[in-house]
Amino acid sequence: MAEKPKLHYFNGRGRMETIRWLLAAAGVEFEEELFETREEFEKLIQGGTLMYEQVPMVEIDGMNLVETRAILRYIAAKYDLYGRNLKEQAWIDMYVEGLKDLSDMIMYFPLSLPEEKEMNLAYILERATTRFFPVYEKALRDHGQNFLVGNQLSWADIQLLEVILMAEECKPSVLSGFPLLQEFKARISHIPTINKFLQPGSQRKPPLDEESMETVKNIFKFEHGMFLKNMGTIVAEY
Numbered sequence: 734m735a736e737k738p739k740l741h742y743f744n745g746r747g748r749m750e751t752i753r754w755l756l757a758a759a760g761v762e763f764e765e766e767l768f769e770t771r772e773e774f775e776k777l778i779q780g781g782t783l784m785y786e787q788v789p790m791v792e793i794d795g796m797n798l799v800e801t802r803a804i805l806r807y808i809a810a811k812y813d814l815y816g817r818n819l820k821e822q823a824w825i826d827m828y829v830e831g832l833k834d835l836s837d838m839i840m841y842f843p844l845s846l847p848e849e850k851e852m853n854l855a856y857i858l859e860r861a862t863t864r865f866f867p868v869y870e871k872a873l874r875d876h877g878q879n880f881l882v883g884n885q886l887s888w889a890d891i892q893l894l895e896v897i898l899m900a901e902e903c904k905p906s907v908l909s910g911f912p913l914l915q916e917f918k919a920r921i922s923h924i925p926t927i928n929k930f931l932q933p934g935s936q937r938k939p940p941l942d943e944e945s946m947e948t949v950k951n952i953f954k955f956e957h958g959m960f961l962k963n964m965g966t967i968v969a970e971y
């Protein structure tokens with residue numbers, strides 16, 4: 734029997750969470766090696782398995798895979814979640830890259846400077862409801878199918894559900910103007926592998942609280958103002 738993939742990351746969502754979602758939705762069991770301190774992370778770096786001295790890293794099929802998008806593409810292709818042809822792959826790519834822009838904003842939001850929190854949250858919700866969610870609502874309306882691409886479950890559907898749930902953590906009513914996304918959320922959440930991942934006790938991670946935020950800042954040596962450095966789109970709004 735093939736070995737279970739092993740995920741190396743800190744004990745939180747971050748860039749690894751979409752990888753967890755994809756594996757879980759594919760019904761793949763995985764192990765996690767979760768570090769909690771800077772020292773543990775440095776030990777991992779010294780082990781020489783991190784190509785760019787960065788995580789996420791996933792041990793899978795005899796490889797030490799790094800770079801989030803490379804890992805996701807490998808898993809999506811391996812478990813038949815990446816379309817049936819190049820065109821479907823291109824559609825999936827367009828959807829997941831847009832979703833990444835939105836989820837990056839939400840992921841970095843806790844790093845906002847206190848005086849900018851309200852403004853950044855308003856910006857995220859505005860972008861979610863006027864730029865990103867209308868695209869997926871329209872796609873579902875136009876083709877009338879249950880999934881975003883090719884009438885079968887793909888990486889795009891899984892990442893859309895993940896991001897919908899993240900956005901709802903920012904504002905529970907964020908889907909109020911999107912009836913088809915509400916149905917989509919209910920439908921995809923009921924897929925047995927996904928439903929299992931959504932249950933308490935699964936390997937899905939909770940949003941970062943203040944204390945774990947400090948841990949993350951220490952592990953990765955985050956600097957003041959990092960939110961702005963990473964969020965090109967937000968800087969452009971200033």
Ligand SMILES: N[C@@H](CCC(=O)N[C@@H](CS)C(=O)NCC(=O)O)C(=O)O
Binds near residue numbers: 787801
């Ligand atoms: N392009 C990489 C970026 C990875 C990255 O920035 N990882 C952070 C943790 S989420 C890290 O390892 N930071 C430590 C460092 O850059 O020294 C990816 O998408 O995987």
